[in-house]
Amino acid sequence: MTDIIESPRQRLHRLRAELAEREAVATAPAEAQLRLPVPGTTIHCLVSGTTISTGTSFTSRGAVLDRGTNITVTADMIEGNRDAGGRYRGPALVHDADAQIAAHGCVLFAPGPAPSDMVPERGTPTWREQRENARQAAHREADPVRRRAALDQVERKHGPAPTTSTILNSTPDPSIKLAEQQRAELDAQGLRLKWSYDAVEPGVKVRR
Incomplete structure (x- = not known):
């Protein structure tokens, strides 16, 4: 039995072909099914x-x-x-x-065709309007049990209410931290700041 010796180029081509075949089997959908x-x-x-x-x-x-x-x-x-x-x-x-x-x-x-009562995409103005109309209609139900059931149906059909809260940036201002460090350094040195501004009445001249 004679062994076939591959050149580096032939080996590279063979490995690439095998890899491509494996990827095709792994990623291609089963079109026959x-x-x-x-x-x-x-x-x-x-x-x-x-x-x-x-x-x-x-x-x-x-x-x-x-x-x-x-x-x-x-x-x-x-x-x-x-x-x-x-x-x-x-x-x-x-x-x-x-x-x-x-x-x-x-x-x-x-x-199939889209259902006649298909809910608009969440977050769109049309969705907000339809959900709010359905919610108001549910609240107009006089009977508490039926009102609760109607509100539950609004949740199931239209999903949760849109978010109205705003998350503020809680990242501390670096300038505040720097000012606090400078104040601490001055306190450690026994220094105190003196304001050079004095409040005066309008029209009164003050000699410095």
């Missing part, structure tokens, strides 16, 4: 500011979506939303929430 959306079906966006490509060519337009925007899926849209490594992204992952989180950090799309 991925349930892609059917062209012609409707999905909707969950996060405002989400961007998608509408096609596969360089002239294809991109779109910036708002929460609740309905999208009609096309074959070009599915293929146009791949990353540099060829992995599906965006609308193609609509049926796999875990894959969306792995790819984007959150769930961006959901199947």
